[in-house]
Amino acid sequence: MPTVNIASHLKGMAQHHPDQQAVLFPASRDGTGRTVYSSFTYKKLDEESDFLAAGLDEVGIGRGVKTVLMVPPSLEFFSLTFALFKVGAVPVLVDPGIGIKNLGKCLAEAEPEAFIGITKAHVARLLFCWAKKSLKQLVTVGSRLGWGGYNLAQVTETGRNRQSNSMSPNNHWQAAQTESDETAAILFTSGSTGIPKGAVYSHGNFAAQVSALKQAFGIEPGEVDLCTFPLFALFAPALGMTAVIPRMDFTKPATVDPREIAEPIARFGINNLFGSPALLNRVGRDWKPETKTAEPPLQSSAAVSQTWPSLRRVLSAGAPVSPAILERFSKFLSVDSQIYTPYGATESLPVAVIGSHEILRETRHLTAQGSGTCVGHPVESIEVRIIGITDDPIAEWTDQLCLPQGQIGEIVVHGPMVTQQYYKRPDLTAIAKIRDPVTGRMRHRMGDVGYFDDQGRLWFCGRKSHRVVTNDRTYFTEPVEGIFNAHPAVFRTALVGVVRAGKTEPVLCVEREPWIASGVKDRRQDQKQIIAELRELGSRFELTRSIQTFLFHPSFPVDIRHNSKIFREKLAVWATSIVK
Numbered sequence: 001m002p003t004v005n006i007a008s009h010l011k012g013m014a015q016h017h018p019d020q021q022a023v024l025f026p027a028s029r030d031g032t033g034r035t036v037y038s039s040f041t042y043k044k045l046d047e048e049s050d051f052l053a054a055g056l057d058e059v060g061i062g063r064g065v066k067t068v069l070m071v072p073p074s075l076e077f078f079s080l081t082f083a084l085f086k087v088g089a090v091p092v093l094v095d096p097g098i099g100i101k102n103l104g105k106c107l108a109e110a111e112p113e114a115f116i117g118i119t120k121a122h123v124a125r126l127l128f129c130w131a132k133k134s135l136k137q138l139v140t141v142g143s144r145l146g147w148g149g150y151n152l153a154q155v156t157e158t159g160r161n162r163q164s165n166s167m168s169p170n171n172h173w174q175a176a177q178t179e180s181d182e183t184a185a186i187l188f189t190s191g192s193t194g195i196p197k198g199a200v201y202s203h204g205n206f207a208a209q210v211s212a213l214k215q216a217f218g219i220e221p222g223e224v225d226l227c228t229f230p231l232f233a234l235f236a237p238a239l240g241m242t243a244v245i246p247r248m249d250f251t252k253p254a255t256v257d258p259r260e261i262a263e264p265i266a267r268f269g270i271n272n273l274f275g276s277p278a279l280l281n282r283v284g285r286d287w288k289p290e291t292k293t294a295e296p297p298l299q300s301s302a303a304v305s306q307t308w309p310s311l312r313r314v315l316s317a318g319a320p321v322s323p324a325i326l327e328r329f330s331k332f333l334s335v336d337s338q339i340y341t342p343y344g345a346t347e348s349l350p351v352a353v354i355g356s357h358e359i360l361r362e363t364r365h366l367t368a369q370g371s372g373t374c375v376g377h378p379v380e381s382i383e384v385r386i387i388g389i390t391d392d393p394i395a396e397w398t399d400q401l402c403l404p405q406g407q408i409g410e411i412v413v414h415g416p417m418v419t420q421q422y423y424k425r426p427d428l429t430a431i432a433k434i435r436d437p438v439t440g441r442m443r444h445r446m447g448d449v450g451y452f453d454d455q456g457r458l459w460f461c462g463r464k465s466h467r468v469v470t471n472d473r474t475y476f477t478e479p480v481e482g483i484f485n486a487h488p489a490v491f492r493t494a495l496v497g498v499v500r501a502g503k504t505e506p507v508l509c510v511e512r513e514p515w516i517a518s519g520v521k522d523r524r525q526d527q528k529q530i531i532a533e534l535r536e537l538g539s540r541f542e543l544t545r546s547i548q549t550f551l552f553h554p555s556f557p558v559d560i561r562h563n564s565k566i567f568r569e570k571l572a573v574w575a576t577s578i579v580k
Helices: 008-016 042-058 075-087 100-110 118-126 152-164 204-218 259-268 277-286 321-328 356-367 426-432 477-484 527-539 569-577
Strands: 021-028 035-041 067-071 091-093 114-118 137-141 181-189 198-202 225-228 242-244 273-274 311-316 338-340 343-346 347-353 374-380 381-386 409-414 433-435 442-452 458-463 489-498 503-512 549-553
Touching: 008 042, 008 458, 021 042, 021 075, 035 433, 042 075, 042 152, 067 100, 075 091, 100 181, 100 198, 100 489, 114 118, 118 137, 137 152, 152 503, 181 204, 198 204, 204 277, 204 347, 225 259, 242 259, 259 277, 259 374, 277 321, 321 356, 321 527, 347 442, 356 374, 381 442, 426 433, 426 442, 458 477, 477 489, 477 503, 477 527, 489 569, 503 527, 503 569, 527 549
Parallel strands: 021 242, 067 091, 067 114, 091 181, 114 137, 225 242, 225 273, 273 311, 311 338, 503 549
Antiparallel strands: 021 035, 181 198, 343 347, 347 374, 374 458, 381 409, 409 442, 433 442, 442 458, 489 503
């Protein structure tokens, strides 16, 4: 079994580019309002994580030790994460936004032996008895107050002393020689598409992701990345980039101040931006380039230009990105730059990729005619197949499961970036995984439905669990919503099923464009008029002709991670209460 450790990329960058900035984090503001950043060069990040790795190992957090990490985006977050990888421990990462109840369930399932967190996280751990039976080692980033364990400064000092007495060359920590299939981390899904569950990542999974990202997007060493989703920034060393973290609430990307995105782009000459569809929509809608910023470019005190010429690419994931959002944000980019919308999931990323040029020039028109959302061609090294739709487990793979080109079915993926199981959830693993008898590895059922067109492009038609099955037909969300989303007064729609008089019927929930809902005088303000127009629009297509119930909702409930996935389950409950 080959050995691989995702932290080895950090060591390589520290050796070959020691003075390149690895991470910049907004620490404060100076007297003029200009953001002051704290930072680590690659050499410094490597050294700090070496000391932490030695210290963690000394206090009992070593290879294979499952360790909850509840530290907000910060320099400590990056040094701790790489230290855990270096020592061969297994970080357990749970999004705090999933709620106290789900947090408790996730941590009970993971049975962590160590807990590293800020003071507030430890207070919550004690208050809600998180993983009380399994925890043995505690580390606090900040004051320990009265619960014992160690604080981060003690761990670092312990590691520094250990390394200074070490016989290893240059006092470097020797990273664990982890094997490709060895567990590297447990990443809990947000629960926005079902029960939060821990996807078990191997070091091989991470290595495959890095390779796929490099190949798919042509990322080059020395680029500068503005990352609004901190976990993605952990790939920066492997991709040779500098990660700039913006000033924002990472649990609320839809409410980001556009200036906090625009300023670092201009200041640092950002080449790569990762942001959720909600963030791109917010910036594209509300950023005014002519507005002077608190942080002018280093070379000039002039206002930010009409475009951001340094931006080579924008990546957006977490939910389908509407053509309107792509248009709004593209106006800030040079003509050669694109917004890429990689398709994937926590369990497998990336799967397929398409750029905004192809979407805006071609596929958007097909989406508006009910074709679904095109997510592009599969990336190299991954195999994507379409199988018949079933909610039952499938024990073993056979090619006879596959559907012909053009037919909608469930999307199944197979490749080195595909995780093999959920941690201690054999029931959910059995539903989501299919064993391949040829490779001995698991194929992953994405839980999404879609099809391939005659050009080999993958089209996404929605979540399998969101399909609406009536006596007459099965409706898939993306094809239906794509037709109605083309209406100029509509921001987004959501198809749900409502049971009335014992029968399921399709109902379309509608969220209007903000300018329409704000009191601006316009004929489309009138809901009856909009409904009439939506009905007429739907009548043009056999797929939507029978949808006659339209309900206006002020603001759709969305996921906490990207603020983009629509909680259709909640909307279905709401719609049922209105219709009945």
